[in-house]
Amino acid sequence: MKQTDRNWWPDQLDLDILDRNAQHISPYGEDYDYAEEFESLDYDELKSDIREAMTDSQEWWPADYGHYGPLFIRMAWHSAGTYRVSDGRGGAGEGNQRFEPLNSWPDNANLDKARRLLWPIKQKYGKKLSWADLLVLTGNVALESMGFETFGFGAGREDSFRGDKSVYWGPEDEMEVTSPERFDENNELRNPLGNSVMGLIYVNPEGPYGEPDLEGSAHNIRETFDNMAMNDEETVALIAGGHTFGKVHGADDPEKFNGPEPSAAPVESQGLGWENDYESGRGADTITSGIEGPWTDAPTRWDMGYIDNLLDHEWEAHKGPGGAWQWRPVGDELKDTVPGAHNRNDAQTPMMLTTDVALKEDPDYREVLERFQEDPGLFQESFSKAWYKLIHRDMGPPSRLVGPEVPDEEMLWQDPVPDADYELIGEAEIEELKSTILDSELSVSELVSTAWASASTYRDSDKRGGANGARIRLRPQRDWEVNNPEELSTVLDTLSEIREAFNESRSDDVRVSLADLIVLGGAAAVEKAAADAGHDVDVPFTPGRTDASQEQTDVGSFNALEPKADGFRNYVDEDADHYLSAEEALVDRAELLTLSPSEMTALVGGLRVLGANYDNSDLGVFTEDVGTLSNDFFTNLLTMDIEWEPVDDEETVFEAHDRETGETKWKGSRVDLLFGSHSRLRAIGEVYGADDGEEEFVEDFVDTWSRIMMLDRFDLQ
Structure with missing residues (x-):
């Protein structure tokens, strides 16, 4: 067997799932627009081709009862059915049934034949039709060909070309077994x-x-x-x-x-x-x-x-x-x-x-x-909606769906947000609101923490969460421990007062939502923090977010988005059942936020000095100037003037002591020390911690922060 670094040092934290966020490996190129390509094909002809394939029984794999419909339904179901609400991973969204491990799961036995039966159709439509869409659309057509009326279909699933290596499927080392560790x-x-x-x-x-x-x-x-x-x-x-x-x-x-x-x-x-x-x-x-x-x-x-x-x-x-x-x-x-x-x-x-x-x-x-x-009609309706949910659950809001069969009805599980029925704020109003926010009693740390708590719920696995909707003010998010509910309530009350006063003062139709104001408050705070460090930056802001209602929020499914560990805020729920270490949980969350290793590093370093930790903890806050966007996190972590020692048997908290005086300088978590101990992350941190590295760090932090705030703006994509 070929030896790799992972063979020699299996406990080394693996950043491969973040590298994929920084790579573009699709053979179609970076300018490829799949939604545009799909909408250019003849949809009726495509469905006709699929229907014809249903009864075109092949000698090499003959159809049961002369009809491939049941086989294709199983294929579509198993493509979508891996979805899990816990982390949004799995599902049909990238056509991952074509890759390991799913293509070789015992439960998917002989579905390789189903996909080969569809190759002539995929070959005909090429880049206009993804495998991901074809697998589930074929299931829809199969149902229709056997007399069932489906609820609808939305395309827009762009193919992966390497499979999803971020999914943890369980502790077992062989198939079709259940380890005791799988259940609590x-x-x-x-x-x-x-x-x-x-x-x-x-x-x-x-x-x-x-x-x-x-x-x-x-x-x-x-x-x-x-x-x-x-x-x-x-x-x-x-x-x-x-x-x-x-x-x-x-x-x-x-x-x-x-x-x-x-x-x-x-x-x-x-x-x-x-x-x-x-x-x-x-x-x-x-x-x-x-x-x-x-x-x-x-x-x-x-x-x-x-x-x-x-x-x-x-x-x-x-x-x-x-x-x-x-x-x-x-x-x-x-x-x-x-x-x-x-x-x-x-x-x-x-x-x-x-x-x-x-x-x-x-x-x-x-x-x-x-x-x-x-009531057979109830059965028909329930199955049609449940099937639609099954094959679209990881697709996010309806705005991401394309094609002529996208239903007009928006489902609760699609996390709806209302349309803006007012004029959006422009540059003048943005600057006015920034000044008002900074003149309030809210600190940089409070504004940054609230904006981060709102936007960082996003997960790219199923396109859920994010700042749009301002659900941080609603159940269940407003009560999450990681969000410091008491402090959060104070911040939201102040921002709500600013919003109400601004909207009431307008004689025109210009209004601002709380969702926009939360993000704008974060932008204003980051700009002030950068200015206090001597850097003139402009944090991009695009209005257009609206405020969802409690009725538009499925409390049960939103509970799954609650972080049990958030290394960006140095938070760990001590009562939770953790399958990942704190370091692994940081990388896992970074992957869901589509971050590269450099972006993750910049965010952690910035959030620490801005004082965005859970419960205002001083872990990892390696600076005397909290609220100033400096590179102090890296300079003080990487210096050889200190040495680190664990302060508990679990080695979750560490103290930095001055080598000469023995004085305790800082406290840090395992996540904090990772950026000095992991060779790749240290290499990035050394760029930011160099004498000429602060400007690069500030620019990278602002770019990454701005991208996080926009991850759920599907209305602009």
Whole structure:
């Protein structure tokens, strides 16, 4: 094996996920505008091409029942279903099902065939159509081709060309196992995990740990779908709607006949995996999960067959032909009622998974099933909206969606903000408001802290959070410990008074939102702090943010955005279950903010001297002039006039002592000392800490600060 630095020093903090933020590796070039390219294609022709592919059964991978629809629905579902609300990662947004590890997860077995079936369409449309959009649009078209009316579709997913290496999938070192470390003492998934089994999208279809445990299965279903921000009705709608179509494949035991997954397959396989040596290896002899059979007697038609079969019949567990636990109907009423998938005369009996029967046994899930059975229209509507949410959950606001089928209705889970119904402030008003803010009793530290707390909630993984909407004044953000609620309330009250006085003083239609004023206050504070250090800077500001209401804020899903650790503010929630060290959590948050290593370094150094720490802590505030934008953080950290010692057994807090006098000079956290101990970060810090480095540092801080404030301005993108 080739040795790398990571082999020699495995504990060294890895910055690779930040390097990707500083690199452009798309073969289309930096000027490529995917949304513009997509809107230039013939959308009706594209959908027609996809529909034709549904029934164009290929001999090398024949379609069940002569229709690829169920296979394509599974492909789309598994592309989107990796999304988890905890950190916004996963999902269909970049087409990552094409890359490791997802392309080789056991739960994605034979989806490599589905993508190859779509290659002629991708080839035809080239750069006008991303794989990411094609995978989920094909799922939509598949539903429509089998009689279902979808809620809509929004394109705009630009392809990744390396996969997402930032996702932590779990502690296990092998697939299809569940480590005890995946769940906490309350049997809840540990943050940020969304799936209960390594290598599976959600849960084991046979039941927890491969046993037909209905109660445990229902618990795991609720856990995993909660972590995807789906409620009970959405969960049942998705499972019932998805299982209305198609079948599962278990002609025999996968371990006996299936070859290696795509990423372990030999080069001559050309990226295809799971070569099957059982009989013909395809069609009726296909082996995927090892579970075998259809759910309904019409696997390519939208109907009530799944719900009726599940509720109207009793089911018993047994081992199917693939050696896996599955459920068969008690009695002969449903026996051999389904035509064979490749030979109509090879009739089959419907089956159910443990996860299906668990829905019937769980009282809350069953209540939803019974409502759907009584009202098929409700089932149709619930599945259409849940499916739309599933495939768009990581796309952010509707303004990012393109194409003729984007719904007019804006959903609560899309974090809506109102349109501005007034004239925006111009340069004169901006300067007037800056002066008013700086003349108030608010300090530089308070203004910077509030603007940072508002904007830094943004995460690029699912385009949520950010300053637009001023949700920092609403539940749950106003109560987050990291935001120092008491101090935050004082700042927001003062800014609200300034906003109200300004708006009431105008005789024209010019108004300012609190969202804009929070960001403007941060800009004014940074400019003052830079001026106090002898640097004349202009912090860019673009108005146009509006104020969301509490009714436009999904408190439950916004709770997931609360930082459990924020190295930029030297904050760690001592009661939280941390899967990352403080240093790793800093890099993780920096990646979600799309920062490069240099940008992360500049931000930390600036926020420290500006006094933006949680609870006004002095950790890392290596300056006598708090509120002045100097390079003191770097000069005082990197000097050899001091030496550091831990002050606690956990080595989370350190003291700097003067080498000559022994006097305690500073206190710092592990995050602070990282910028002197990590070779790459020290190299950047040495640039900023040099005698001629302060101007470069101030410029870089201002540029990065301004970019953070604009990350959620999709209305301008």
